[in-house]
Amino acid sequence: MSFSLRAPLLLLLWAAAAPAQQKPVTLDALERGQLPSAPRIQWAPGGGRFVFIENGRVQLYDAVSRSRREAVSLEALANAAVKVPRSAYGWENRRVTERSVQWTPDGRNLVVLAGGDVFLVKLDAGGYTQLTATPIAERDPKISPDGRKLAYRHNHNLYVLETGKQPIQITHDGTDTLLNGELDWVYPEELDLETAYWWSPDSRSIAYLQLDTSREMIQPHVDLLPLFAIEEPQRYPKAGTPNADIRLGVVAASGGRTRWMDLGELRDRLLARVYWTPDSSSIFAMRLNRVQNEMRLLSADARTGESKTILEEKDPFWINVRDDFRWLPRRNQFLTGSERDGYRHLYRYGRDGHRVAQITKGEWEVTSLLQVDEAGGRVFFEATRESPLERHLYTVSLDGGEPRKLTREKGTHTVSVSPGGEYWTDFFSNLTTPPRLTLHDGSGNVIATLRESDRRVAEEYRVEPTELLDFRGSDGTLFHARLIKPRAFDRLRKYPAIVMIYGGPHAQSVRDSYAGISWDQVLAARGFVIWQMDNRGSAGRGHLWESKIYHQFGKQELADQLEGVRHLISLGFVDSRRIGITGWSYGGYMTLYALLHSSGVFRAGIAGAPVTDWRNYDTIYTERYMGLPGENPEGYKNSSPVHFARNLNARLMLVHNFNDDNVLYQGNMQMQVEFQKARKFYDLLIYPQKTHGVTGAFARHMREAMTDFFERTLGDSTH
Helix, strand or coil, X not given: CCCCCCCCCCCCCCXXXXXXXXXXXXXXXXXXXXXXXXXXXXXXXXXXXXXXXXXXXXXXXXXXXXXXXXXXXXXXXXXXXXXXCCCCCCHHHHCCCCCCEEECCCCCEEEEEECCEEEEEECXXXXXXXXXXXXXXXXXXXXXXXXXXXXXXEXXXXXXXXXXXXXXXXXXXXXXXXXXXXXXXXHHHHHCCCCCEEEXXXXXXEEEEEEECCCCCEEXXXXXXXXXXXXXXXXXXXXXCCCCEEEEEEEECCCCCCEECCXXXXXXXXXXXXXXCCCCCXXXXXXXXXXXXXXXXXXXXXXXXXXXXXXXXECCCCCCCCCCCEEECCCCEEEEEECCCCCCEEEEEECCCCEEEECCCCCCXXXXXXXXXXXXXXXXXXXXXXXXCCEEEEEEECCCCCCEECCCCCCEEEEXXXXXXXXXXXXXXXXXXXXXXXXXXXXXXXXXXXXXXXXXXXXXXECCCEEEXXXXXXXXXXXXXXXXXXXXXXXXXXXXXXXXXXXXXXXXCCCCCCCCCCHHHHHHHCCCEEEEECCCCCCCCCHHHHHHHCCCCCHHHHHHHHHHHHHHHHCCCEEEEEEEEEEECHHHHHHHHHHHHCCCCCCEEEEECCCCCHHHCEHHHHXXXXXXXXXXXXXXXXXCHHHHHHHCCCEEEEEXXXXXXXXXXXXXXXXXXXXXXXXXXXXXXXXXXXXXXCCHHHHHHHHHHHHHHHHHHHCHHHC
């Protein structure tokens, strides 16, 4: 669960003091454009060049010559591809983040996926070669480490294409429910697993996951807009129901029989990560129990399939899986992350699993392992060492010691480091600095500005400043919050306030980063105070902070949020009778939970795509935090708003997408029935043919309706 309603439409605006002629931010301003998120930088194997996608075009940048040119247009390649009939939703692929662009190992060419076909783009010679041309889309292409072969997924099976030859089908039993090298819906959504097959380093074999989804629940979806409705079922495992049966196999790149790895009991187990050893002799597989508080890192012999436990970890709450595993082939060791001391840090292990060194330590978190320079004996990583509100780039010795900060400006840095660490890119912003993308040398000096924010719209609209503030709760806990005061703020007035909330695990709302024009600014321009804080259970402050929600969603989060409301009221300019609350996804859930468990605090709320009964949400996410429904029935009941509809004494708007594949609309309907039984009334917005996010004209309609709702329920006329 990762969508947040208040994720801003980041326009390229300047939030400095504004001249008098600037206009207040309007709903029209939200449609003026948006700033893309940090680009996915992909460095060439040699490290001197990188590519990224901008406006549908692959851009090539040479860090040595500081030159940039367009490598290829994705639209042009898609037009050359064989047209593929596309499912309206494509449930099985929506949550997989495939790499549409990748380098060949020699650093001379790119392999690009566009329009369902695969192309070889020749950077030096120019032009491209179309490698596949079929009416069924090729997916997840991967060039072999020796650069001679291309693997891809096609119609639930794996294929290998070698230069000048016909494709070889290397798996043959794939069906709609037996997926070879292909993930179901829940694995990528909740474990952030991006692929289900991996080349061996010697390019001779492929390891792949096979998922049998036949035992997973089927969730019926239907498009009701056409004259004849279209049914599109989705495999969606709800909490307590079967996950896909999974196993790990190895097959030769030339085809033949699959050797299945013996990884012990896999029924009700998850295979969260897979790594080949550098010598291609073995495969490391991360196996989790179903509720994800026990992890085993298994080493399986690729030839015999026999396995042994290399590393074992147990947690009293749950184990967070991250992409922070790296081999150190010269030392015959590996690097990985763990929260065993309460914060995520990096550790070095021998190949046999014995711990060699703890590389980072302290009351802060490593949020991303970026690059390992084994020859230079150093590691590059992002962390919260300066503050939970910031992200910076650091380097530290592989032997441990004091990290050295490379980024200099206070704020949020999203960094990509070249192999060897000679260069790195930095996508940076803070409260008053719009995002910019820069190129740095290994010492941190800026050598080029790749993208700057366009500030032209700043002459039209006034963006009210965002203030970051700290306060302590009644038990002494320190909380971080952000505050936006209304346009033409007068401290002697009493304003209505809106609490923006997400509140769930694996997410952080309050950061020192630029927000630009957002719906928050629309509301501030109309006289509302905007407030948001991070409660216990959110990310960024260590595992113990996050674990406070274990086996009981809602309770701790709301207790902390109410501390925040009390502090907000104590500032003296908020009308305690006119406070609203809103959020999307987990934030929508928290909005409902707050309205039903804190009578008299909130006058109105808008719950977007809320979970209403945790038995309706997916297995991997829900069971990680709540356990199994049969083993924690009271926790599930007390955490689920559907059982407390009678408590509603505030104005409520429910918003949902009819074909939401993440938080199913079914739960919203169940909530409505309970409200109707209790004779509780509510406003309702339903959008068709959409999944978990609202975009385009639907987004404009939604924001307009939500703004109107808060003006009607919290405005001056409600006294």
